[in-house]
Amino acid sequence: MKANPVKPHIHVACAIIEHDGRTLAAQRSETMKMPLKWEFPGGKLESGETPEACLVREVREELAIGINVGRALPVATHAYEAFTVTLYPFVCTPEDGTVTLIEHRAVAWLKPEQMLVLDWAEADLPIIAGYLATRSLGAGEGTQP
């Protein structure tokens, strides 16, 4: 069989939303690509759009909440069989609204130790590892000034 010479490469911003020590994960629905995989809410960057603006737009479209976009985590690229994705993760906090499932099957608010138990989209695994590593540094928690 002939290999596809032009495998698409998409650029996707994703929101790691934290609230009360937990982090939001969203499960893709049965009808989406990669059905039932867990991911962070977000989506493809539109032309000329910053990742931060993309995230605010996508999270409002997908979950009906507003978010504050905080620190960026390292960008990660993953090659799936059919396409390559570069993920631009940001740590975010909820701003307004109530989480409503518009596209996803479910959401879960996870404690750090629960995060790796889910069946994540493969591209997310290095993102989660990096997130958990920086999170456990505690951003200075418990240290003296």
Ligand SMILES: Nc1nc2c([nH]c(=O)n2[C@@H]2O[C@H](COP(=O)(O)OP(=O)(O)OP(=O)(O)O)[C@@H](O)[C@H]2O)c(=O)[nH]1
């Ligand atoms: N939002 C999001 N997408 C991710 C993550 N990890 C990951 O591999 N992806 C992939 O990146 C793509 C995101 O683009 P999208 O949200 O616009 O795509 P979609 O499949 O929902 O719809 P579409 O491709 O029909 O427009 C999907 O193929 C999704 O599977 C993640 O953590 N968050």
